Amino acid sequence: MFRPDAAHTYDDRCLSWNYDTRTVSIWTLTGRIKNIRFACSAGALKQLAEHRQGESDLVQRDGKLFLVATIDIPEPEVFEPKGWIGVDRGIANLATTSDGDNHSGRRLGRYRRWQARKKAEIQAKGTRSSKQLLKKRARREARHATHINHKIAKTVVAVAQRTERGIALEELRGIRERVTVRRDQRARLSSWPFHQLGTFIEYKARRAGVPYLEVDPAYTSQRCPRCGNTERVNRPTRDHFSCRRCGLAGPADHVAGVNVRDRARSAWVFVNMPDPVPA
Structure with a gap:
């Protein structure tokens, strides 16, 4: 059928x-x-x-x-990067780069909370037309999220292409199983398409010939990029980073982006290391 x-x-x-x-x-x-x-x-x-x-x-x-x-668009040859842009993804800030560019999720959060209230009101009716309207609103919200992810990805790739740098992201497979958040943030963690943003950045980078890497996400928000000290207390709040050893302080998302950038430098050297010649 x-x-x-x-x-x-x-x-x-x-x-x-x-x-x-x-x-x-x-x-x-x-x-x-x-x-x-x-x-x-x-x-x-x-x-x-x-x-x-x-x-x-x-x-x-x-x-x-x-x-x-x-x-079927042929991919251009990937250029040798002069540096890297590290991108940290999150809920409050959708994407923060190692350059300090921040794509805030505040307006999106207000939009999604408004959508949640409207969907609750429609769902309370329980009619057939209300169920159809809920599906329509869900598709609209998904399109809105996709549009925002496209805009962020386009901006990041354009900066990397103009400055001849590569793009590095945290490898976030299984983030929903690894990360624990407060009860009031569970819906936001489960509903925002983190993987979609990474996919958009990856395919736009490939189309532009920009190098792209995913690096180990462990402790990127707790490690000091200056002295290497890694402690949970280095991040006293969600938004702030302060190293207990050297005193480096700043926005936690920016610090995480810098750590992602530094790991990409080492990973790129390892990936492009020539194979050993057999004796």
């Missing part, structure tokens, strides 16, 4: 593109339908004309039809 609104897959025998007129011709059970107009940006149209490969999927979302095409 197939749903009436399930995705339909087409190959080049069943669907043809006309990029000049922005139309497609689709073969259906009742015959071929020609000159169906589609809308996209100028950049997407150029990518379609130059790199489209294989099948296209026709999907329906929220009453609208989308034609999803596969494109």
